[in-house]
Amino acid sequence: MGKGRRMKKQGPPAPLDESKITTMKKRKAGESDSTSKAAAAKKRRRSDADEEAVPKKDVSKKSKGNNVATKANGKAEKPKAIPEKKKPVPMDSDSDDEDMNDMENDEFDDLDGVSDGSLASDDVVEGLSDLEGEDDEDDDEDDDSSVIDSDEEDHPRETMFSDDEDLSDAEEKLTAANMEGLSRKLDAAKQAEEDEAEQELQDAAMQTNIAGDRPDVFADETQPGLAPDLQLLRQRITDTIRVLGDLKSLGQPDKSRADYVDLLLNDICTYYGYTRFLAEKLFNLFTPMEAFAFFEANETARPVVIRTNTLRTNRRSLAQALINRGVVLEPVGKWSKVGLQVFESAVPLGATPEYLAGHYILQAASSFLPVMALAPQPNERVLDMAAAPGGKTTYMSALMRNTGSVIANDASKPRAKGLIGNIHRLGCKNTIVTNLDARTAFPKALGGFDRVLLDAPCTGTGVISKDPGVKTSKDERDFLAIPHMQRQLLLAAIDSVDHHSKTGGYVVYSTCSVTVEENEAVVQYVLRKRPNVKVVDTGLGDFGSPGFTSYMGKKFDAKIALTRRYFPHRENVDGFYVCKLKKTGPTPVAQPTDDATTAKNRRDRTSSQATSTDDEVDKTPIVDEDGAIQELEGGSFGPFEENEDSERIARAERNRLRRKGINPKAVLNKPKKSKADAPAKPTESTESQREKETKATAAKKSSNESKGEKKTVTKGDKKEKKTGKKGGK
Numbered sequence: 001m002g003k004g005r006r007m008k009k010q011g012p013p014a015p016l017d018e019s020k021i022t023t024m025k026k027r028k029a030g031e032s033d034s035t036s037k038a039a040a041a042k043k044r045r046r047s048d049a050d051e052e053a054v055p056k057k058d059v060s061k062k063s064k065g066n067n068v069a070t071k072a073n074g075k076a077e078k079p080k081a082i083p084e085k086k087k088p089v090p091m092d093s094d095s096d097d098e099d100m101n102d103m104e105n106d107e108f109d110d111l112d113g114v115s116d117g118s119l120a121s122d123d124v125v126e127g128l129s130d131l132e133g134e135d136d137e138d139d140d141e142d143d144d145s146s147v148i149d150s151d152e153e154d155h156p157r158e159t160m161f162s163d164d165e166d167l168s169d170a171e172e173k174l175t176a177a178n179m180e181g182l183s184r185k186l187d188a189a190k191q192a193e194e195d196e197a198e199q200e201l202q203d204a205a206m207q208t209n210i211a212g213d214r215p216d217v218f219a220d221e222t223q224p225g226l227a228p229d230l231q232l233l234r235q236r237i238t239d240t241i242r243v244l245g246d247l248k249s250l251g252q253p254d255k256s257r258a259d260y261v262d263l264l265l266n267d268i269c270t271y272y273g274y275t276r277f278l279a280e281k282l283f284n285l286f287t288p289m290e291a292f293a294f295f296e297a298n299e300t301a302r303p304v305v306i307r308t309n310t311l312r313t314n315r316r317s318l319a320q321a322l323i324n325r326g327v328v329l330e331p332v333g334k335w336s337k338v339g340l341q342v343f344e345s346a347v348p349l350g351a352t353p354e355y356l357a358g359h360y361i362l363q364a365a366s367s368f369l370p371v372m373a374l375a376p377q378p379n380e381r382v383l384d385m386a387a388a389p390g391g392k393t394t395y396m397s398a399l400m401r402n403t404g405s406v407i408a409n410d411a412s413k414p415r416a417k418g419l420i421g422n423i424h425r426l427g428c429k430n431t432i433v434t435n436l437d438a439r440t441a442f443p444k445a446l447g448g449f450d451r452v453l454l455d456a457p458c459t460g461t462g463v464i465s466k467d468p469g470v471k472t473s474k475d476e477r478d479f480l481a482i483p484h485m486q487r488q489l490l491l492a493a494i495d496s497v498d499h500h501s502k503t504g505g506y507v508v509y510s511t512c513s514v515t516v517e518e519n520e521a522v523v524q525y526v527l528r529k530r531p532n533v534k535v536v537d538t539g540l541g542d543f544g545s546p547g548f549t550s551y552m553g554k555k556f557d558a559k560i561a562l563t564r565r566y567f568p569h570r571e572n573v574d575g576f577y578v579c580k581l582k583k584t585g586p587t588p589v590a591q592p593t594d595d596a597t598t599a600k601n602r603r604d605r606t607s608s609q610a611t612s613t614d615d616e617v618d619k620t621p622i623v624d625e626d627g628a629i630q631e632l633e634g635g636s637f638g639p640f641e642e643n644e645d646s647e648r649i650a651r652a653e654r655n656r657l658r659r660k661g662i663n664p665k666a667v668l669n670k671p672k673k674s675k676a677d678a679p680a681k682p683t684e685s686t687e688s689q690r691e692k693e694t695k696a697t698a699a700k701k702s703s704n705e706s707k708g709e710k711k712t713v714t715k716g717d718k719k720e721k722k723t724g725k726k727g728g729k
């Protein structure tokens, strides 16, 4: 995160504001009204809270001390006489913190449904209080000195009242004197409430405005040859959505629903820049109103989140270290023990000493969820089938406390290198990286895992805010080829799990896409192909929404409701899908034929998206997230390559010498010394031994090369060597 960038608190984004344009004037007129209403609501809440918080006998004192609450309730009591006027104490506003705390409480209330098990909410609460211990103390102090809550002796309020002042005088003076402090405090603390109240007013005004009026959205107001007026376009989008919500009374008699939907989709494409194909696909997931919220949410970045690497530190220490560097953060939510949401940072988060030491990784909040669902246990054998760049692998490793083993595989060699980097930085010692096409390599190369995570390559429709290129780059072919690959990968994942596993036997399938083809339809397909798996609860509680059990006339297995969907506009996280499967028996040798399938399965087959080519050999090239076709065959990462390994060993030796402050050229190019010449110091003797080994390796390499092995060096090897040279400089 760049310096000074400030993010919204994690949680649902602001509610849909479809009336922004049409009620612009009304909003302006009603601004002061709504603001005061919101402020009043907040004040009422505060007053109530204060009354609850203080013992009965103190209530009167508190309420008298609390000018804001008194005013808000409209029951202003005449304040007691104040002996003498003092200069008001300048308010040291901590409004932002207060705001966050308020929101946090709201959020935690929302997440109360989060279940036990992997989430261990008690621990989280304890962690949170630990983490915030110091801050809370500060807050309390600040609160005590604030106009709102404090009843301390030198309270500003008391400095402003005297015996001879009546209420209105007192209030006037209070207002004048504290205006700046109050507005600073209230502005930030009540922003959310103000927005909410304003929204309600606008909604009400909008309803009144439109009732009985049939907006003529088909009147073409665009000027030929000119770029569309975005404000008008947006207004038409909101008007069309409104009409679609009540077509009978608001629609033009000669226009059908399809006409309105068609107009709306065209406007969405123009306004947000989607292809018609993708806009339609995404639009069909929601009601028109919710689709608009989704498209809107894709225009803003999600909150920046970091995951504490518990192999190196704990959340409290990390938070403290980063706070000391000027990072404003707080726990991401009740559902995670390791996430920290960053609101503001004075330093680049990818270059702090803590980052470089592997104390945390920048990781989207929704990306925690598949790993939490998988819940890998210490000492298990786990496979991460599509692992790069390793956010989930390293989380798994941490949950397993560096025990057991994690096979972290990725078909992309360049991405696998990034994965290796993260694994090293975060200190994961139970992890082995492989560079294989998981569709065919597993379970052939390795199988019998306790758990498998398939965080599948996908179209990325859940992360459009990060990669707006998705809006135009994904076409029909992608939505056939990618789900096809996902189905193959998921079958391989299931087949790689040991159903006898004493502790596991689970597969988690996840994507950062929101389309049904890549999620429920893939799960439906494998349920049919592998009767030895069943969908089980993800353990992620009520966070998110259930998977679809029907879509566009197609019916899915009822258990698919146990899978979870996450949306940018609902949870303010990247769009994500998580499904947990339990393997109950061995994979059948032969695929069930149509005769063998049950009547239900046959029904599903006709109703689901399965194509007749399901069983054909897949010729789809492997596509990475950027859409680039992966060159898998002939890569030298997986198999043992003498040349490459020799070069790696030599390079490692050069680096080792450099780390010791020794110029490798000086050492490695020296003529061979006899034993007698060897230095006497034991360390140097070891040094000399290593030197000999290195030379032997280099000699072996050169002899191999001279034997013609050079010819077998692949493109990948050359690249590797080039990179190595570069890195060595």
Ligand SMILES: C[S@@+](CC[C@H](N)C(=O)[O-])C[C@H]1O[C@@H](n2cnc3c(N)ncnc32)[C@H](O)[C@@H]1O
Pocket: 367, 385, 386, 387, 388, 389, 390, 391, 392, 393, 409, 410, 411, 412, 415, 436, 437, 438, 439, 455, 456, 457, 458, 622, 623, 624, 625
């Ligand atoms: C969504 S990303 C994985 C992100 C990763 N799990 C993480 O959390 O950092 C999907 C990955 O699948 C890889 N991939 C694509 N096709 C594959 C295949 N056939 N076998 C294995 N990996 C594949 C891509 O290179 C990409 O890195």
